[in-house]
Amino acid sequence: MNKLVVVGVGLIGGSFAAALKRAKVAFEYIGVARRESVRQEAVAVGLVDRAVATLAEVAPELGEGDVVFIAVPTLSVAKVIEDCARLLDPKVIVTDGASVKGSILQAVEAAYGEIPGQVVLGHPIAGSEKSGVSAADPYLYRKHKVILTPTAQTDKSCLRKISDLWLLAGAEVVYMDVEEHDQVLAATSHLPHLLAFALVDALARDEEHENIFRYAAGGFRDFTRIASSDPQMWHDIMCANGAAIVRSLDLFTNNIQYLRDAIVSQESTKILELFTRAKSSRDEFAKLISHRTRDAKMQNIINYRLQPGGSVTGRIRVPGDKSISHRSIMLGSLAEGTTQVTGFLEGEDALATIAAFRGMGVQIEGPEAGRVTVHGVGLHGLQPPAEALNMGNSGTSMRLLSGIAAGQSFDVTLTGDESLSKRPMNRVADPLRLMGVTVDTQEGGRPPITIHGKGKTQAIHYDLPMASAQVKSCVLLAGLYGEGTTSITEPAPTRDHTERMLRGFGYPVATDGANVSLPGGGKLVATDIDVPADISSATFFLVAAAITPGSDLTLEHVGVNPTRIGVINILRAMGANLQLSNEREVGGEPVADIRIQYAPLKGIDIPEDQVPLAIDEFPALFIAAACAEGATRLSGAEELRVKESDRIQVMADGLVNLGVKATPTPDGMIIEPGPIGGGDIFTHHDHRIAMAFTVAALAATDEIRIHDCANVATSFPGFVPLAKQVGILIEEQTL
Structure with a gap:
């Protein structure tokens, strides 16, 4: 049996051992403590199986697969590290729980003469006012962060083992470099x-x-x-x-x-501004805490359980458009003056964009009930961030912010969660390099991505190799800082929110067919933005009504930008009974109310010119295809393979699990309609997969269980209550 040796069996070390024992991790648990009374108590209360006075007493027993956890006071860690270097087999994994990592890393290098692969430094962000053996708590780390600080030399298998142990202890594991941690x-x-x-x-x-x-x-x-x-x-x-x-x-x-001087001189405005900024930042911090459910392995696991059948009726408004919400913060931050945003989407992706610009010195108030106030700093007013900017799960944030970062006079590093870290970023890095910007990515062009800004970019003409609004927007935003005119040619139309909003902020953007261009060196002037409801979010309910007999649903104030209405065009081609009313323009964006009633659908060959206009809506459209009469064929959609998941393969697997014949192809799928049964769906951390199969339950003959739905909050907070409101039989389970 492998051994876990805990050097220091007080609160931190004792709780770690207790948590792993509770999880039934098969170790022999050995405590190391100088005082005999501590050793006796640790054994008596069951924290460890046996206890010794020094590491030297147990070192000869340790080998591959064993772990030493150092949980002594910070200034005492160096001495234990010296003992580990002198006494332990190199195959023994050494980790720690100290609150400071820089000095510990120095101690490791001094003791070993190098930074060995088997040493994995870490820091559990949990504690108590109590200390000692009696304070040990098997639940101390539950839902708390543990920061691991691997180096380039850290052995991946050792890192994985320590990470897995913390997960078993109930913690959330995150990674930082040593300097950032400290x-x-x-x-x-x-x-x-x-x-x-x-x-x-x-x-x-x-x-x-x-x-x-x-x-x-x-x-x-x-x-x-x-x-x-x-x-x-x-x-x-x-x-x-x-x-x-x-x-x-x-x-x-x-x-x-600053505050003292303002109080002494009775400068009321300065006092109120500081308190307002602080309240806004504290409120945002509270919201980030409440929304931290991105990774179901690390947080509470959220599953959906759906009963077959249900109805779809009523009148609803889905949350604000995510694409426009992102851009309102970005351009509002770069504008001169104050921008008021209403209808803002308070999902995790959009909150990541707010956090990023706050990290670069922009004062942003809210969001509060969809209202955000952005105090713009101008194109050249951003400040160097103190640390890497975490984009969470948001590819839009990372790709568009890369373009803005390209024009700054400082370096910016952008990171993301497990899913985003697998997504390709060379598609934005390559054109930025052509604009004279140094861009570093990881293997395969993946995040983290570091942009070394020089304060300006070189204007270029860029022929987009694929239809991508994110890449187009990245280049245009970098072009704001260009010397000359930056222009782009698209192979097919993509959403034009960036161009429309730039014009709304008073910046000249020219569109001529497939070509878009703008001059560098201008300025943005603050404006008010009313964010329309997100058509991507509306799609799940459009499909729900389209496949459910007796349905009659109206979705209010939905954005119907011509570059986003592929889903409407495709559903109409399939025979959906769908009408637009109350059409109008709000802040440069067309909006309408959409009423959809049940009508039998038919399978079609989806026109390739509609694919870029509906790229995010295909998970839901695949469900519509499964309920249609006749086969549906999709091609030209290879972009779906590099979204939050490989949406072609994951949707095909899910449909097959439910008894539908779905054949994936390199750039699409062929779906043969048939009865939808019940079964288990695995989302692969993809919010749109979870919501699409929620809709499928309306046409199912048996219960559907959807695993790992935490990421739904990234794009659609409040999805479950709204689904219940219209008649979907859904229950949310938190594990």
């Missing part, structure tokens, strides 16, 4: 603890108000709670991560001085 933790953990200790100490020494604590309210209690933490531990952290903490402390000190 700076982020200095700002978000170490500085708050420093302030809490300092505030309590200062007030305790206030001789003029010696009874101050007697009258302290709940806010004081909550803010200073962390000053009850272990002083020795926080002393070690302050010493080990001093440089990063001082940097964050200086930022805070400058802000405090």
Whole structure:
């Protein structure tokens, strides 16, 4: 049996062992502690199977597959690392739980003479005011982050094993480089603890108000709670991560001085602006916490359970258009003046765009009930971000922001989640390189992507090799910083939200057939934007009504941009009973109410000129095809293979699981209609797969269970309640 050796069986180490025991991980659990009383207690309460005084006593027993977890105070880790280098077989995996990583990495290199592959440094972001063996809690890490900081030398199998152990302990595993970790933790953990200790100490020494604590309210209690933490531990952290903490402390000190001066001089506007910015940022932080369900392996797993049948009736408005929501934040940030946005989509993808521009110094208030206020800084007013910008699951954010980053005078690194990290980025990196920008990507052109901005770009003409609105938009946005005119030729029409919105912000954009061009060196002027309902989100309900006898559904205020209505054209070609009414233009974008009633559908050969106009809508359209009379054939849609998942293969697999004959091809699919049965669907972290098969239940003969639906929140918050409202028999299960 493999062994887990926990050096330091207090709160951190003891909880790790307890969590893995609860998960029934087959280890012999061995504790290392100098004090005999600690060893006896750790065995007595069942944290470990046996305990020894030193690592040397157990080192000869350890070999391949065994793990040593170092959970001693930060300044004591270096000595244990020296023991590991001297005593352990190189096949033993060594990991730790220290709050600082830079000093630990230095200790590793000093002890080993190099950075060995079997050392995996980590930091669990969890704790308690209590300490010692008695504080160990098998649930301490549940739904908390654990940051692993692998280096280029880290062995992938060792990293995977440590990651898997933390997942089994109930934690969410994320990855950072060492320097980023120490700076982020200095700002978000170490500085708050420093302030809490300092505030309590200062007030305790206030001789003029010696009874101050007697009258302290709940806010004081909550803010200073962390000053009850272990002083020795926080002393070690302050010493080990001093440089990063001082940097964050200086930022805070400058802000405090600014606020003090404003109070002394009674500058009301400055005080209110600072408090408003702080409230907006804190509200956004709260929303990010509540939406952190992207990776079902790391967070609560959300599954859908659907009963067959149901009805589709009513009048609804789906959330705002994701593409327009992204662009409203981007262009509003680059504009001069204040932009008011209404109807903003509060999904995780769009929130990632807000977070990115806040990270570059833009003041953004909201979102609150779909309202966002963006205080633009102008084309040249963005500031260097303190860390890599995390785009989450949003390919739109990453590709469009790459174009904006190309024109800055600083470097920007863009990262993403597991799904986004597999998606190709050379399609934007290549034209940016032609514009004179240095762009670094990972193997295969995948994220993270780093753009080394030079403050300007070279204007080019670019023939798009594929029909892609994201690539077109990236080049146009980079062209804002170009010397001369940047132009693009499209092989087929794609959505033109970027061009329309640029014009709405007063920037000249010329369109001549398949060619789009703009001059560099202009400026954007702030404007108000009313985001229409997203036709991609509306599609799931359009298809739901189209396949359900007796349905009658109206979707309000839907964006019907000519470059986005492929789904309407395709459904009409299949025989759907669909009408548009109340057509109008809002902020340069056409909108309408869409009423759809049930009518029998027929299979068709989908026209290739409609494919780019409906590229995101095909998962739902595949369900419509499965309910039609006659075969449906799709070609020219190879783009579907590089979305959040390979949507051709994943949809084909799901349809086959439900008894439908679906044959994938390199660039599309052939679907033979037939009865839809029940079964299990696996989404591969793709929100549109989950929502498409939700719709399929309306025509099913048995229960459908859809696994891993957490990512639905990235594009359609509130999908489940709205599905229930129209008559879909869905239950959400959180595991």
